[in-house]
Amino acid sequence: MTRLRTACLAVGLATAALGLAVSPAQAAPGDVTNVCASTLTPSGFVDVQWWNSSGCGSGFEPNMKQIKQLTGLPVGTVVNACASTYQPAGWVQVSSYYSSSCRYSAVPSFNNNAWQLRRVS
Template sequence: MRRLPSACLALTGTAAMFTLAAAPAQAAPGDVSTSCASVLTPAGHVDVSWGYSSSCGTQSFSPNIKQIKQLTGLPVGTVVNACASTYQPTGWIQTSSYYTSSCVYSSVPSFSHNAWQLKRVY
């Protein structure tokens, strides 16, 4: 009987790892999802936060997980905050830049501006 809970726990951990590693399939405008840093941010999305998770398989505590936001489909005039670890999508302009600890995406962080405020212009 002890094997069943252990097997369920192992399967749950494996499922969570695959969920983190996969890019969002069909995100709605404004949706935020989480993925491992090794997964490229899809077109039309921006990084909005970085952190660490042992489920993404690194041995150090360097940022290895990110939250990404779907921007495609948001109306003109929408303003969002995004990490400078990705380029802003077509139709979006940078209106300001600033530093935030939630956008530290390097194991050698600095206090330089690492985030943008973006506005949809077309």
């Protein structure tokens, strides 16, 4: 019975890990996905929010983030994004500002940590 339980747990964890890895790739333009901070933000996505979650471990640093798919959005679209990732190709920074939603450090400051981005090509 212990082997069966261990095997089921391993399959469940593998399925969950695969689900996190596959979700962003299947996102439609403008879709958001929540991932642990240890997950690299994929190309074409930007970070839009950070927070703490027991589902991604423990500690004082924000360990979970919400990412947004920008690939496929029309030219002229404006989005707000955390400065924790670079803007994708075809997007320019219009302004920068401070956002409490973009605190991605355990020792935050009140310096600008977010951008307003506009799609130009």
